[in-house]
Amino acid sequence: MPLKLPEADTTIIQDKKNIVQDLFKITKNIIHSDEEIKPYETDGLSVYRQKPIAVVLPETTEQVSKILKYCHNKKIKVVPRGAGTGLSGGSIPLADCILMGMGKFNKILETDFDNRCVVAQPCVANLAITQAVQHRDFYYAPDPSSQLACSIGGNVAENSGGVHSLKYGTTTNNLMGVEMVLMDGTVLKLGGKHLDSEGYDFLGLVTGSEGLLGVVTEVTVRILKKPESVRAVLIGFDSIEDSGNCVADIIAKGIVPAGMEIMDKPLIIATDNYAKAGYPRDVEALLIVELDGTTSEVDTLIDKVLDIAKMNKASYNRASNSDEERMRFWKGRKAAFTACGVLAPDYICMDGSIPRNKLADVLSYISKLSKKYKLDVANCFHAGDGNLHPLIMFDSNDPVEMKKAEDFGADILKYCVKVGGVLSGEHGIGVEKRELMCEMFNDNDIQQQLNIKNAFDSENLLNPGKVFPILHRCAEGGRMHIHKGKDKFPNLPRF
Amino acid sequence: MPDIFYPKTEQDVSDFIFDNYNKSNPIEIVGHASKKIGRLIQSSQTLSLSSMSGILEYFPEELYIKVLPGTSLSEIETTLKQKNQFFGFEPNDLGYLYDGKSNSGSIGGVVSCNLSGPGRFKNGALRDHVLGFKSVNGSGGKVKSGGTVVKNVTGYDLSKIISGAYGTLCAITEINLKVSPLPEFEETFLVNDIDYAQAIEIFRIALDSSLEISGACFFPAANASFLTLNDVKKDTSVLGLRIQGPKASVIERMQSLNKMFKDKATSMLDTYQTSIFWREIKNFEGYANSKEFVCKVSLPITNMVNFLKFFEKTNYKYFLDWGGNIAWCSLENQSDLDKMKIFCLKHGGHLTVLKANDNFRKSEEFLTNSDSNIKILSKKLKESFDPKGILNPNKMYAGI
Ligand SMILES: Cc1cc2nc3c(=O)[nH]c(=O)nc-3n(C[C@H](O)[C@H](O)[C@H](O)COP(=O)(O)OP(=O)(O)OC[C@H]3O[C@@H](n4cnc5c(N)ncnc54)[C@H](O)[C@@H]3O)c2cc1C
Numbered sequence: 001m002p003l004k005l006p007e008a009d010t011t012i013i014q015d016k017k018n019i020v021q022d023l024f025k026i027t028k029n030i031i032h033s034d035e036e037i038k039p040y041e042t043d044g045l046s047v048y049r050q051k052p053i054a055v056v057l058p059e060t061t062e063q064v065s066k067i068l069k070y071c072h073n074k075k076i077k078v079v080p081r082g083a084g085t086g087l088s089g090g091s092i093p094l095a096d097c098i099l100m101g102m103g104k105f106n107k108i109l110e111t112d113f114d115n116r117c118v119v120a121q122p123c124v125a126n127l128a129i130t131q132a133v134q135h136r137d138f139y140y141a142p143d144p145s146s147q148l149a150c151s152i153g154g155n156v157a158e159n160s161g162g163v164h165s166l167k168y169g170t171t172t173n174n175l176m177g178v179e180m181v182l183m184d185g186t187v188l189k190l191g192g193k194h195l196d197s198e199g200y201d202f203l204g205l206v207t208g209s210e211g212l213l214g215v216v217t218e219v220t221v222r223i224l225k226k227p228e229s230v231r232a233v234l235i236g237f238d239s240i241e242d243s244g245n246c247v248a249d250i251i252a253k254g255i256v257p258a259g260m261e262i263m264d265k266p267l268i269i270a271t272d273n274y275a276k277a278g279y280p281r282d283v284e285a286l287l288i289v290e291l292d293g294t295t296s297e298v299d300t301l302i303d304k305v306l307d308i309a310k311m312n313k314a315s316y317n318r319a320s321n322s323d324e325e326r327m328r329f330w331k332g333r334k335a336a337f338t339a340c341g342v343l344a345p346d347y348i349c350m351d352g353s354i355p356r357n358k359l360a361d362v363l364s365y366i367s368k369l370s371k372k373y374k375l376d377v378a379n380c381f382h383a384g385d386g387n388l389h390p391l392i393m394f395d396s397n398d399p400v401e402m403k404k405a406e407d408f409g410a411d412i413l414k415y416c417v418k419v420g421g422v423l424s425g426e427h428g429i430g431v432e433k434r435e436l437m438c439e440m441f442n443d444n445d446i447q448q449q450l451n452i453k454n455a456f457d458s459e460n461l462l463n464p465g466k467v468f469p470i471l472h473r474c475a476e477g478g479r480m481h482i483h484k485g486k487d488k489f490p491n492l493p494r495f
Numbered sequence: 496m497p498d499i500f501y502p503k504t505e506q507d508v509s510d511f512i513f514d515n516y517n518k519s520n521p522i523e524i525v526g527h528a529s530k531k532i533g534r535l536i537q538s539s540q541t542l543s544l545s546s547m548s549g550i551l552e553y554f555p556e557e558l559y560i561k562v563l564p565g566t567s568l569s570e571i572e573t574t575l576k577q578k579n580q581f582f583g584f585e586p587n588d589l590g591y592l593y594d595g596k597s598n599s600g601s602i603g604g605v606v607s608c609n610l611s612g613p614g615r616f617k618n619g620a621l622r623d624h625v626l627g628f629k630s631v632n633g634s635g636g637k638v639k640s641g642g643t644v645v646k647n648v649t650g651y652d653l654s655k656i657i658s659g660a661y662g663t664l665c666a667i668t669e670i671n672l673k674v675s676p677l678p679e680f681e682e683t684f685l686v687n688d689i690d691y692a693q694a695i696e697i698f699r700i701a702l703d704s705s706l707e708i709s710g711a712c713f714f715p716a717a718n719a720s721f722l723t724l725n726d727v728k729k730d731t732s733v734l735g736l737r738i739q740g741p742k743a744s745v746i747e748r749m750q751s752l753n754k755m756f757k758d759k760a761t762s763m764l765d766t767y768q769t770s771i772f773w774r775e776i777k778n779f780e781g782y783a784n785s786k787e788f789v790c791k792v793s794l795p796i797t798n799m800v801n802f803l804k805f806f807e808k809t810n811y812k813y814f815l816d817w818g819g820n821i822a823w824c825s826l827e828n829q830s831d832l833d834k835m836k837i838f839c840l841k842h843g844g845h846l847t848v849l850k851a852n853d854n855f856r857k858s859e860e861f862l863t864n865s866d867s868n869i870k871i872l873s874k875k876l877k878e879s880f881d882p883k884g885i886l887n888p889n890k891m892y893a894g895i
Pocket of ligand 1 (some may be wrong): 084087102158162211427
């Protein structure tokens with residue numbers, strides 16, 4: 001599948017031999033044969049592929065700094081990569097770039113229980129942080145479904161969330177500090193083991209910046225004590241509307257569950273077939289509500305939630321009475337992506353966020369689109385925080401179907417924005433949604449973001465071609481400052 | 496006296512800033528102009544956002560509120576309370592510090608300072624509650640970011656960067672904030688007769704438990720008169736742990752605390768007293784009318800004990816909050832303040848001055864001098880919003 005990326009600088013590609021030699025002086029860990037590079041051609045958005053000039057795998061912050069400085073001086077683009085599970089193509093290489101794989105930064109540096117935090121290198125897997133502290137009943141709260149594989153550095157770049165973000169927030173709310181290296185080689189320490197650094201909140205800005213502002217080389221995250229009791233309920237409904245209303249009522253009653261997930265019928269069947277989770281198969285929507293806290297608190301809240309469910313015409317309910325049972329409830333949901341992988345050769349996972357009360361509206365629109373495009377779709381939904389994941393199934397060997405799947409996805413996201421939502425809740429914009437940014441932002445908004453990019457990376461060398469539209473401009477949004485008739489930063493390839 | 500401009504709309508703000516951008520006139524941006532926080536500004540123009548006031552949207556079930564920047568915090572909090580909701584970051588009312596009485600100012604000002612109350616260590620800081628905003632940057636350009644939903648990775652998260660920017664990047668013209676359900680019930684567990692090292696140890700034990708403590712403060716005996724409740728002893732140190740949630744659960748967790756600290760001198764505050772106790776802390780009511788410097792010392796918890804030990808002989812008042820992550824201090828002597836700043840810098844933290852005299856505000860830094868690379872980046876960031884440096888110049892740092 002062709003993917004439009006910023007124009008490659010052929011002189012750099014031709015200079016490959018010298019570049020590799022120079023980088024070899026900084027680190028011996030360089031991969032540049034076609035065969036070995038192959039695994040780095042793509043990420044979780046595997047329909048797109050592109051080989052970089054070479055892959056470097058630095059081991060120290062100093063090496064990262066030297067490599068970036070070298071590339072900065074030579075005007076060579078750099079794409080950072082964690083575990084490569086990103087779903088928006090953020091770590092897809094450019095033909096004239098050096099891919100900086102962070103794979104060797106894989107150690108936990110410190111588990112500090114007194115300050116309730118963990119200091120880790122960026123390519124430590126998300127789950128490994130919890131594993132490092134669970135012997136003392138602590139855990140790291142953000143839990144993306146990819147947590148076995150995805151890296152904590154990638155989580156910072158994408159501001160990843162998980163099923164428990166409703167109560168515990170996403171990466172940004174659990175991150176205390178990072179060390180990172182700017183494109184010119186400057187090493188910065190942001191935050192640390194204290195709360196709320198003063199001055200501009202660069203830590204907040206860098207979180208979710210998709211690897212465009214700096215390469216993260218160390219991460220400090222806060223850890224939490226495991227709740228005393230955790231229970232979940234499975235609730236079935238005869239209509240999506242009822243399930244959506246139930247979620248709204250739970251929130252309106254002042255209950256903040258640890259997680260609330262909805263699956264639609266196609267996904268219930270698919271996941272139940274795949275994971276044998278024991279889901280009811282005769283319902284249109286299945287809601288999982290997880291509650292945590294002290295034992296009496298959880299028991300009281302479960303009763304309240306079941307009452308609210310009844311008022312919303314629930315046709316099925318079951319509360320977990322053991323941790324095994326609770327895990328079984330989640331087993332299907334957690335296998336949602338894999339289960340869809342079995343149904344079709346390919347799927348793309350969309351990631352819009354919408355106001356909770358628009359759920360039924362958006363889902364009925366998606367099912368209309370499914371008929372229009374003649375492509376199957378299954379939906380799961382972090383219902384508590386309005387984050388929708390339609391999984392569109394298709395065959396990427398068929399270019400017509402591939403195009404249809406892309407258009408289908410874009411239509412969904414445009415609709416999410418139309419009802420007051422946003423393009424991405426947790427997977428980021430990457431290359432996938434880049435051209436849709438104008439649905440949400442006008443030229444002014446984008447120019448401000450580019451100005452910020454310019455403050456961090458004046459030559460636009462770090463992960464270019466991601467996040468911001470490169471094919472066209474967005475609508476003019478009133479006054480934009482154009483200096484002497486020129487863009488302020490003419491060297492930034494815009495739109 | 497500079498001219499004061501009261502815009503009605505975002506377009507007014509844009510026109511005003513654009514005009515001053517062309518003339519390179521510095522502008523002081525104010526909300527209710529109630530707070531003397533940050534460095535003193537020399538400006539010929541004042542932009543008062545007090546005239547842009549009102550709640551634009553409030554959907555309790557969607558857990559957000561959209562407001563104009565000049566809306567008073569107290570108006571918003573009253574509205575939220577009617578729906579049993581509140582801001583989880585528990586905004587401070589700095590009116591006590593500056594005027595000796597409640598005056599929480601405008602929401603735009605509150606956001607620009609990014610200060611958070613006692614629940615911060617559990618519920619997040621102010622910046623974690625800003626979902627989106629509209630603004631006008633330093634060249635008059637209208638710039639928006641974020642939205643009304645909690646999960647959002649669509650472009651850079653500028654809501655974070657404008658929180659605590661002291662109005663040096665843009666004039667905020669609309670703000671979307673996350674709101675949370677009010678806890679159904681709350682009580683406070685008190686421990687007396689302990690020293691600061693024991694206090695930090697109690698924090699550790701309590702916060703390492705599954706009891707979901709949502710407030711954890713400590714007053715040494717010398718500063719216990721800060722708290723006015725009759726049931727709080729004034730002649731000895733006092734440590735408070737707040738527990739919130741469904742009633743049965745609060746009672747159960749209070750019993751657990753009783754068991755945990757049965758060898759200590761303990762007592763409790765009921766729901767009514769609890770709200771007063773934490774309000775006094777949140778609003779620094781005990782430092783009202785103080786002529787001294789008031790500052791926030793933020794350190795890794797493990798370094799807080801060292802801080803308190805190091806400054807044992809210094810003449811200053813303090814209390815600990817956020818489970819020992821933070822000390823709110825009041826002191827007379829600037830040289831002591833400087834020593835504290837240096838200590839914080841060396842020990843992985845920082846010191847922010849909240850209140851100071853005009854002399855200090857003219858010439859000294861309010862924030863800890865962070866490392867030079869961050870200073871350089873701060874300057875570039877400022878320029879990216881405000882190329883001529885006309886918005887609240889020098890308010891945050893000299894030169895920024
Ligand atoms: C099956 C599956 C389930 C998933 N479920 C979830 C989910 O529940 N929630 C969720 O939020 N996401 C989910 N994801 C998406 C993905 O796992 C996350 O976005 C994750 O954070 C990416 O981490 P990574 O290490 O794989 O990053 P990569 O894919 O390697 O990179 C992602 C982006 O981060 C940048 N980056 C990586 N490391 C660094 C670094 N050290 N410094 C600077 N930039 C860096 C890259 O340039 C790129 O832009 C899922 C993905 C899959 C495949």
